[in-house]
Amino acid sequence: MKLPEALCLRNLYPPQNSPGSAHASAITSVPPKKRLEIVDKVVITSASALPTSTKDRPAIQVEVNDNSTVSAPNVPSQRPNAKVIQFSHMFSTPGMLLDSYFTMSTTTGKESTKLFHSSIIENSLNPTWNFPPDLWKNLALLGAFILEVFVRPSLSSPSAQFYRLFSIEVDLSHVSFVDEQLADITTPFPPNSTFLKFADGYYIPTDPNGDQLSSEEDRPFQVNPAQVRKSYTLDTLKRLLALQLEINLIKEQTKEIISTADAVILSGSNQSNKSSSPIISTTPSADIEPSSASSPALRSAIEAAMFLRTQEVQTDRLRIREMKELILQRRAQLQKSESQRHLVRESLKAARTQLHEDIMSYRKISHSLTIRQAELMYEMGLIYPIRQSPTVPGQYFILGVHLPNSDYSGLDEEKVATALGHTAHLVSVFAYYLELPLRYPIQPMSSRSTISDHITKNAPGARSFPLYSRGMERVRFDYAVFLLNKNIEQLMTHFGLRITNLRHTLPNLKSVLDAAAFIRRYDDEQRYG
16 A cells, blocks of 8 residues: 655635634623633633724624623523534635644544644645654554544634634545646645655545545536536637627727717817806897707717718728738638648658668678679689798798799799789789779789879879889889789778788789688678577
């Protein structure tokens, strides 16, 4: 069973003009220095603090438990020896602040056991108490208790007693969820609303049948089905607002017309009085002529003013009608623009979907192309195999022909030219497969291959350099080997490989072949596991 963390009361309000609903504020017809024994938590008051004038005396009656009865003016006395007190004026001010506290008790048979007494919260109509954590150690097994709330006016003396505002029986297994926060509730709270705060929100106590408990007949969030009416639509509210504005405008214009007519009548009567005063003194029967003469003029002036005001009203109505038509046209344009925007949004969404599909297709094709390029390069490596000598470290052969690392002194020129021709052919085929334009184009012709330099400015002689040394200048041959190594460096950069020595021709080209073989082997592992 979940346990509440706090008790929240909202809109505390004592019922008016009911027995036991408020305390007496004064007792008038009491002998001096005679104190009254007040029953059921009422302040014992002396007559010295009471008002003396009759009109200030509250209409109350008090019965004490002795053989005397004290009553206020115009209130009949009650039977003696009755322990009943009726109050009606101490809480006569609506919305006055209250001091309040609550108690929790349980009933076993005819005996009542008080379980908890809260602290007093002063000057509040919406008090909130947090339950102490150790309260539920003994109450968790009960699950039900009687909740009593006591209040008194905040302006009363500190010794003033409290009276019981209401009492309800709370069963923690029968509560109804309201909301996570009371601030989110837009419905006004009825008087004396009781909420229990749990970890997940606020609840209202209910009885086992599901009805909400309260000290009042009305509880929050209950609506009489007979009072339910259909709500207004937005267009209906707009029309009502426009009609209301037009009615107010007509009322104001009518008031102006009436005030103008009154002013005209007043001015006409003043003029008639001035003109009729000498006639009255001489000829008593002539006083009718000025008024009768001024009445048509006054009537015509009023009619003219009313006609002008009517014209203005009609003009304003026409202007309002034109504005309504303009608003309707703008609304139609907005609807059209909204439909176009919806179409554009749908087309954009379709284009994004198509773009995503194209990107996935491009990635798939690019992956397939990369795998195919690696396979072709691997097959070219089988045609021009590059092997390392098992006996001499750092010595490499291409298609069985030894090619030193850019130092060809003392070697057979034809073998060196043949190895360079194989290397140049392999590099040009790799660049073709990878669709990679070489910086220095190669013309592979076996042992008579050449390489061109169209980048270097002011290069002496022809732009084509031989990859063979027989019958050629040594400088041009060495520069051709340098350009071939630069092309191999470009291939290594394409695969993300790092070059350590540019002069190592076959080792660098072997690294490119190993990279292609790795891509092919990785794809086979991903495809076949």
